[in-house]
Every structure is written in C-alpha cells, then in structure tokens.
Amino acid sequence: MFDVYEIRKQFPVLGRLINGKPNTFLDTGASAQKPQCVIDKMLKVYSEDYANVHRGSYLLSEEITLEYEKARKIVQKFINTKSDKEIVFTRNATESINLVAAAWGRKFLKKGDEILISEAEHHANLIPWQQVRDETGCTLKIFKIADDGSFIWDEFAKLLREKTKLVAVTAMSNVLGTIFPIKKMAQAAHNVGALFLTDACQFAVHHQIDVQDMDCDFLAFSGHKTYGPSGIGVLYGKYDILEKMPPYQCGGDMVDHVSYEKTTFAEPPARFEAGTPAIVQAIGLGEALNFMMNLGMDNITAHEKELTKYATEKLSEIEDLVQIGTAKDKGGVFSFVLKSVHPQDMAFILDKEGVALRIGHHCAEPLVHRMGYESVARATLGLYNTKEDIDRLVKAIEKAKTFF
Amino acid sequence: MTIEDLIENFELLEDWEDKYRYLIDLGAKLEHMPEKYYTEDWKVRGCQSQVWLVPKKEDNKFYFVGDSDAAIVKGIIYIVLTIFNGLTAEEIKNVDINNIFTRLGLNEHLSPSRRNGLSSMTEKILYYANIL
Numbered sequence: 001m002f003d004v005y006e007i008r009k010q011f012p013v014l015g016r017l018i019n020g021k022p023n024t025f026l027d028t029g030a031s032a033q034k035p036q037c038v039i040d041k042m043l044k045v046y047s048e049d050y051a052n053v054h055r056g057s058y059l060l061s062e063e064i065t066l067e068y069e070k071a072r073k074i075v076q077k078f079i080n081t082k083s084d085k086e087i088v089f090t091r092n093a094t095e096s097i098n099l100v101a102a103a104w105g106r107k108f109l110k111k112g113d114e115i116l117i118s119e120a121e122h123h124a125n126l127i128p129w130q131q132v133r134d135e136t137g138c139t140l141k142i143f144k145i146a147d148d149g150s151f152i153w154d155e156f157a158k159l160l161r162e163k164t165k166l167v168a169v170t171a172m173s174n175v176l177g178t179i180f181p182i183k184k185m186a187q188a189a190h191n192v193g194a195l196f197l198t199d200a201c202q203f204a205v206h207h208q209i210d211v212q213d214m215d216c217d218f219l220a221f222s223g224h225k226t227y228g229p230s231g232i233g234v235l236y237g238k239y240d241i242l243e244k245m246p247p248y249q250c251g252g253d254m255v256d257h258v259s260y261e262k263t264t265f266a267e268p269p270a271r272f273e274a275g276t277p278a279i280v281q282a283i284g285l286g287e288a289l290n291f292m293m294n295l296g297m298d299n300i301t302a303h304e305k306e307l308t309k310y311a312t313e314k315l316s317e318i319e320d321l322v323q324i325g326t327a328k329d330k331g332g333v334f335s336f337v338l339k340s341v342h343p344q345d346m347a348f349i350l351d352k353e354g355v356a357l358r359i360g361h362h363c364a365e366p367l368v369h370r371m372g373y374e375s376v377a378r379a380t381l382g383l384y385n386t387k388e389d390i391d392r393l394v395k396a397i398e399k400a401k402t403f404f
Numbered sequence: 405m406t407i408e409d410l411i412e413n414f415e416l417l418e419d420w421e422d423k424y425r426y427l428i429d430l431g432a433k434l435e436h437m438p439e440k441y442y443t444e445d446w447k448v449r450g451c452q453s454q455v456w457l458v459p460k461k462e463d464n465k466f467y468f469v470g471d472s473d474a475a476i477v478k479g480i481i482y483i484v485l486t487i488f489n490g491l492t493a494e495e496i497k498n499v500d501i502n503n504i505f506t507r508l509g510l511n512e513h514l515s516p517s518r519r520n521g522l523s524s525m526t527e528k529i530l531y532y533a534n535i536l
Contacts, residue, residue, distance in 0.1 A: 342453055342473055342474035342475065342477075343452075343453075343474075344451075344452045344453035344474040344476070344477060345453075345474045345476045345477075347452070348424065348476050348514075349424070352421075352424075352513070359452055360452050374454065374473075375452065403421075403424060403425060403428060403475075404428065
C-alpha cells in the first residue's frame with residue numbers, strides 16, 4: 001500500500017517548519033527532497049567505505065568499485081537497458097545531453113542534416129543543439145505544440161524527413177507537464193533513419209521507464225530530481241552507438257593505452273567517464289532508485305495522477321488564475337499566473353506561508369514566451385505531496401491576492 | 405522622506421504582512437518613468453521580475469529613477485532610491501545596504517542574497533557610480 005503520510009516521514013526536511021508554517025514543498029520539478037535511506041547510505045560510504053574507484057589494489061577500493069558498479073546495475077534495472085555498459089554516469093541530465101551533442105553531434109552531423117526538437121524543450125535540450133548547429137552547419141528544426149501545450153502529431157510528422165538525423169524531445173515538459181508519446185515518436189524517427197534522444201528529467205521522477213520498449217537511442221535524466229543527490233546524472237545510449245562516439249572529455253580512467261605518441265580509449269561507458277567520478281553520489285543515486293522501485297513506480301504514478309486531478313480542479317476554482325499547459329496527457333506540473341498579481345509578488349507571499357514553488361521562465365525562455373508570458377509560477381509534485389499541500393497552496397494564493 | 409524616516413515607519417509595523425503592505429504602498433508612489441527608459445538597455449539583470457534603473461549625474465551627485473512590473477519589487481526600488489539618491493560616487497561605495505535592510509526589519513524577508521533584485525540593483529548602482 002502507498003501510504004503517503006508514512007512515506008513523508010522518511011523525508012526529514014519535510015518536517016521542518018518554514019517561516020513557522022508546515023513545509024509545503026512544491027518544487028520537486030526543480031530538485032527533489034532526499035529520503036533518509038539515501039542520506040544514511042552516503043553518510044555510511046563517506047564514514048566507513050570511502051576510497052577511489054577503479055584504481056586501488058586494496059580492499060576499500062575494491063569494495064567501493066563494486067558498490068559504484070552496483071549503482072550502474074540499479075540504473076540498468078530502473079530504465080531496463082540491455083546491458084549496464086549502456087549507462088554513463090554524468091553530472092546531470094544537462095551534461096548527458098551536452099555529451100551527446102559534443103561527441104555524437106560534432107562527429108556525425110554536417111551541413112544539410114537536420115536536428116528536430118519541440119517547442120517545449122528545456123534550455124538543456126535546446127542550447128547544445130544550437131551550438132552543434134553553429135559548429136557543423138546543420139539545421140535545427142523546431143516543431144510546434146498546441147496553445148494548451150498538447151503534442152500535435154502532424155506538426156511533428158511534417159518536419160520529420162530524410163534529412164533529419166536526430167530527434168531530441170522531452171518526455172515530459174518541465175513547464176507544461178505535457179507527456180510526449182516517446183515510443184511512437186522514436187519509431188517514426190527510426191523510419192526516416194534518424195536517432196532518437198529523450199530528455200526524461202521530469203518523466204523519470206513519476207513514471208516507469210523501459211528504454212528497450214521505447215526504443216530510444218539516448219535517454220538522459222538527473223539524480224537530484226529522482227530523490228538522489230545532486231552532482232550525478234545518467235546518460236543511456238545504445239551500445240553500438242556509444243561505441244562509435246569519440247570521448248567527451250579526456251583524462252584518467254577513460255583510456256586503454258597511453259603513450260606520448262598515441263592514446264587508445266577505453267570501451268563505453270568508461271570512455272565517457274574521465275577522471276574520478278561522483279562516486280558517493282552514484283551510490284546515493286542507486287539507493288534513491290531502489291527506494292522508488294521499492295515503493296513501486298506504478299504506485300507513485302497512481303498517487304500523483306490522483307493528486308494532479310485534485311490540484312487541477314482546485315486551481316481552476318481560483319478566480320483570476322490562468323493555468324498554462326492543460327494537455328489531456330499531462331503530469332504533475334502546474335504553471336500558472338494570476339491576472340492581477342505578478343508571479344514574483346505572489347512568490348514573496350507564498351514563501352512566508354511556507355509554500356515553495358518556482359517562478360520565472362524555468363530554463364525554457366522561448367517556451368514561456370511562446371505561451372505568452374515573461375514569467376510564470378510553477379508548482380510541481382513529488383511522491384511525498386498530499387492533498388493538504390495543494391490546499392495550503394490554494395489558501396496561500398488566495399491570501400496573496402488580498403495584498404494587491 | 406529620508407531613509408531614517410523609512411526606518412522609523414517600518415519599526416512601527418509588527419508583522420511581515422503589514423511590512424509587505426507598506427512596501428506595496430511605497431512602490432505605488434514611484435513615478436512612471438518616461439517610456440523611452442523601458443528598454444533592454446536599462447534593465448537590471450538577475451531579477452525574477454523586470455526591473456529598470458536609469459542613472460543621472462548632477463554636480464557629482466547621483467540620481468536614479470526606476471520601476472518594476474512587480475509591486476513588492478517596486479517598493480524595494482523605492483527604498484533603494486531613497487538610500488542612494490543625492491549621494492556622490494564615494495558615498496555610494498560606502499553604503500552598507502545589509503545594515504540598512506536589517507534596521508528596516510526587512511533583512512529576514514528580503515535579504516540581498518535572495519533573487520528579489522535587491523543585490524542586482526545595488527550592484528548596478530555601484531557600477532554606474534564607478535563608470536559615470
């Protein structure tokens with residue numbers, strides 16, 4: 001049984017009073033809070049088990065190398081890859097996408113080729129491709145979404161053609177909550193001979209992922225959003241594609257043989273993990289993903305789906321509130337504005353009421369502008385949120401309105 | 405009104421709600437700037453709302469006008485202008501903004517480390533004081 005009130009007890013920070021009020025944390029979309037098991041695990045590793053990985057010929061190093069590689073196997077299970085060699089540890093999803101842009105994009109894209117992305121991308125899945133475009137002379141195409149944030153198949157299909165070499169699309173928009181039909185899109189991309197990358201940063205927090213079923217070629221997500229530590233992210237890549245990619249950064253731990261004349265590089269994933277990695281963070285991430293899998297991804301999805309319905313209804317009852325992103329297929333991301341109150345002003349009041357949410361363009365400036373705004377407020381759900389959190393949000397918004 | 409007057413007024417206000425309401429009132433007193441100033445050139449970066457700040461130097465003293473699209477931020481601008489208007493570059497450099505906001509009783513609500521525009525505004529004022 002998924003008992004959210006029991007689960008909340010495992011997140012110590014949720015018990016902290018904020019400005020004397022209950023901690024109403026609605027910014028998981030930016031970064032999630034950490035359960036005690038992740039905190040304990042990392043503390044234990046630092047206290048009792050720490051050494052560098054892949055180096056030492058001594059017990060501690062051997063043990064921690066096993067732990068680090070075990071974390072990779074947990075990620076393998078979490079997104080169901082064929083092999084753990086298809087999992088590259090990075091700093092975050094941003095680095096994962098930059099890695100593909102730098103290593104795959106620069107090598108395989110040229111003038112005349114096209115990259116296709118959506119209007120709903122986070123800067124992390126937009127700017128790396130602009131850079132690759134400027135460096136290689138390829139073209140960046142952007143397919144439109146509907147005014148309510150819905151995905152429109154025809155807009156996507158219209159721009160997908162022989163010239164398309166890569167489709168890079170978010171699995172779930174960080175501003176609109178829209179869930180994109182990744183499996184169908186990947187299939188369509190493959191039909192024209194393009195590779196398919198998905199930014200699963202938001203999606204992975206709420207849904208079961210099966211990369212073999214989705215058949216995507218690359219998938220990126222961040223550890224800090226999936227209840228793990230910051231400083232660790234994941235890039236999944238199909239092995240035969242990773243194998244053809246040159247290194248992203250060079251240094252220790254990513255080589256096969258080095259002389260002053262020539263260096264040969266290690267096989268993936270080591271080829272892409274230059275230098276000492278984020279060892280304890282990777283182990284912490286493994287713990288966080290196990291935590292999610294033990295709760296059951298389907299249970300998490302079901303809990304948040306019910307809460308999404310509740311929040312949508314409650315927010316729609318607030319006079320003067322406009323919800324941005326109301327696609328039928330959407331997850332627990334609520335962007336909104338009040339007609340009479342600036343998001344910054346509202347955030348000042350919400351903060352005093354213990355409500356944490358984010359305002360601004362959410363690292364998706366062109367998207368927020370496209371929806372017709374300079375700045376929007378955004379509340380996002382995590383597995384620990386309750387209907388009471390939504391009630392407190394609504395009450396705080398109503399209070400904010402009395403000030404202006 | 406001088407900054408000392410403002411400090412006295414804020415002292416009379418007990419809770420954050422009254423303080424915020426007073427800030428909003430102060431912001432409403434800001435005069436609308438000439439339209440030509442509402443451009444990218446005069447924008448202060450690093451704020452979560454739009455903030456414009458325009459400097460003028462007369463007899464070695466600085467005078468600023470400013471505006472924002474957020475009401476509480478306008479109140480912050482009002483205070484910032486009250487602090488800095490009429491000061492020389494040297495005097496501007498010596499202003500202890502943290503201390504003033506503590507005396508206003510606003511530091512715990514609107515500390516310069518938060519992205520409410522206060523630190524970006526004061527940095528911009530220091531920048532103008534250095535180059536003009």
